[in-house]
Amino acid sequence: MTGSEVAVTGRGKWLRWGLGAAGVAGIAFGLLGLPGDLGPPQLIGLLGWLAAAVVLHDGVLVALSTLAGAGLKRFTFGLGTVSQVILRATLLCGAAATLVVVPLLKAQQEVRTLTVDEGPYALALGIFWLALVVLAAAAIAAVELRLRKAARASAHAA
């Protein structure tokens, strides 16, 4: 037990054991149910998807986001904390929307069903990013201007 953990005793111990047991039961129920509905080739396909998800996330997504963060740190060093928050939050929002819309754009090419995937998603995503960038730029400019005014005022007072 490290200093940042809380000792779990009495009812807490029972809760842990109960959760653990229920969890194992749930996992077993799910894993045992799969072969009942999926044939061997489908199970292998699912395993492939499970492995690919981890590789894609750990090997690609995390690396990309870390590099992006490092790049941001280098190029925005002079910005204050609030401006950093605005900038990075903006990029997070844009990235989340892009993650959801990119497969939708692919589906638009594959699916031809009335009233499904019919929107101008590429255009919507472009306008979404534009709006994010404009709002973020305006907010950062306002914050930085206010900080500079405050710094000048305190230097003048000193």
Place this chain on the structure above:
Amino acid sequence: MTAALHRRMDQAGRFYASPVRGTRLTVVLGRALATVFLLCFVTGVFSHLLQDPPSWMVYPLRPVWIYQLTQGVHITAGIASIPLLLAKLWSVFPNLLAWPPVRGVAHGLERASIALFVSSSLVEVTIGLINTYKWYPWPFPFRQTHYWLAWVIIGSLAVHIAVKLPLIAAHWRRPSATAAMPREGAAAAAHAGATDAAGAVATAHSTGTSVSATATGEGAVAAASPGRWSRRGFLGGVTAATTLLVVTTAGQSFAALGAFNIFAPRRQGTGPQNVPVNRTSEAAGVATAAGAADWVLRIHSRSHTRSFSRAELGAMPQATFDLPVACVEGWSQNAAWTGVPIRDLLAAIGAAPDSDLRITSLEKDGFYRQSTMPAAYSADPQTLVALALNGETLDLEHGFPARVMAPGRPGVLQTKWLADIEVLA
């Protein structure tokens, strides 16, 4: 080789270190993610039970929009889980690089359960999202895989909470020391925290303990270090991303957000008679049969059979009800449906109104060409053989010449292009 791998892991750990990470952040993200996953699980199991009902199933028919609500919540919560899941995984990523990777049997089992948890969660939210686009680029059946993986995920969540409970309890509330830290101390502490975060990785590697448990500058790194944002800022960013995703997609399920619906695969109010379509007549191959002049709806039990032409159905007392068509993919649309109450048709052949029914479509193939309607629905006065939609003759794409509409039922079970209704013994 082991030493070389150890050094590589240390290097990777320093590369991925961030003062924003910490156990408190992980707990906060975990709370939100667990809530959303639980919502998805409960609403998803409800949907599954409606489609594959066990003998003990109780069918909630009121309010009539109950399935519209639960399935809308299911899809919206699933979409909300995407940024939360990615943020949670980011917050604990350095733990993946801890050396040695397995310290014993119990630790190995824990890591295996986390690998299963992470991979299942990533696949589940991915196929769930892409399913709403009606695109199926995978080699396994969606519905069954999605259902069983849900159990794996919720079980893994319970195990994960059980294992981490001491850490969760310790970091459930914001530490008071951080809240009381003076601003001028925060920058120095944050710098120390940034060093501590990287140092914690090295320390964890040498002692074989979890990175998150040994990050000593956790309270200090709540404030930002130069060129970075703060932990609170990160949480604010994740919240903003989650909120924006929800707002720009939930309009397919909830009319109040319809004006902001720019990223959902469906829009309310589109399609023939202002109602979206799922399976088209072309996909079902029913255009000729549905338009046949000699079409009749056959209603039969063991002892009686009657056939009704569309004109004969239209001559019977009609009822109109506002019922939502609510798809398993989360989109829904309220509409006014007019037709003959099914229980009136059952009475016409002397069958009890609370009879289980087998309903068959004109469709020759397709998983949902036949559905079973439990007695709770057939007895409901608002369950119709619908002939009109929003005051107009039912469009071919919505099931002309007749379709079933029942309250609180998934859209895939509201059979279109009716051919036959059989009273089951």
